[in-house]
Amino acid sequence: MSSQSTAPAKRRWYHNIADAYRVTQASFPWMKWALIGLFVVIFGGALAWGIASGHWLYIPFLGLLLALLAMMILLSMYTRRASYMQIEGQPGASAAVMQQIKGWNMEQEPVGMNPRTQDMVFRAVGRPGVVLVIEGPVSRTKRIVGDEERKLRRILPNVDIHKLYVGNGEGQVKLGKLESAMRKLPKKLTKQEVAAVVKRLSSLGAMKLPIPKGIDPYKARPDRRGMRGR
Template identity: 50%
Template structure:
């Protein structure tokens, strides 16, 4: 007699066995790496058409140099193979850099763009997920990050309005952190402001003054203060956050 494949078969103690037809469905896999690269490439090409030609040029130059070096050693085939691999690497590097610029170009001018720029920081920085100060009427924001350079406040909005907002937040923190450097970076395109695509680079150039232990202590101290952020309804400052994986070209 054939064995039953009914999913309602029970064990000796009356508990139900896991049958053939009641197995947990496999979780849907995310997009493949090639598909992700393709999406990044299409996004970059729309925002920056010249990126395609730069990638092709970099690939051909690297392949040509490698093949020429191989020919000097009477082994141009090996030089060609190595050149193709290095050429693809060079093209991918250019794609990642241009993709980051294209992603910033897409979100520039949107609420939360400065906070999205902080989200691209690498290790060593503790970034506050929400603005630490805001003007609900004008939708100007102040974002905060803590690193070895101290506390960095990044403003978003016209310089004439956000300067007073940042000064108020800086004075509030200076009272509880008298020996910690507090820097202010104004994000934007006006004179005296830093484009959002260059914020992370500007922060990395700041001189480190704190140890890793002190960074964690400062972050916890600031977190204990809480937030009195008056964000208006319907405003999501992080809605404009770009895909970090896309901005790294991965």
């Protein structure tokens, strides 16, 4: 007998919306009522206007489309925020966020780490230059950040190096605002210069960091299915 492999069922667009709602509802329990209220206000208003004006079919139909669009916009605004809230505080959470940002070349492993405290330094290259994203308090991570910065200064003396500390303490950027913080950095390099910087950094080779057993810097990942429903 010849066995035929069963192809996985294709995911429909409404599956992604359902995933987005599930992720968002877990962090924002009021989302259900906000969506219902938004729909009732917009569609109800359009329905009343349509009946009063005599256009009882045309205007309510437009109101229905507008209500659904408004619901999607509201859901998309909170889906990514909810995804980041669910991984906040986990080792490697900042790397998971950085992977979602387009236009950056990011190292797949942390370039610096303290095995005892699990402080990590991740590196990305983009048009603003080199960005070091640090998980851990500013005072406690000075050594590993300083080591990486000195190494970069030797091979990239004319490239800007930015440091972003992720956390909820003083001088730190909250995980949910890391993407906007990176996007706000002033762009100094062309795309060709970015490629040259990446090539020069790759010449350093990969350094095996002493990552403790049971610690996966990329274990913290946002719900990708939910985020596709944006």
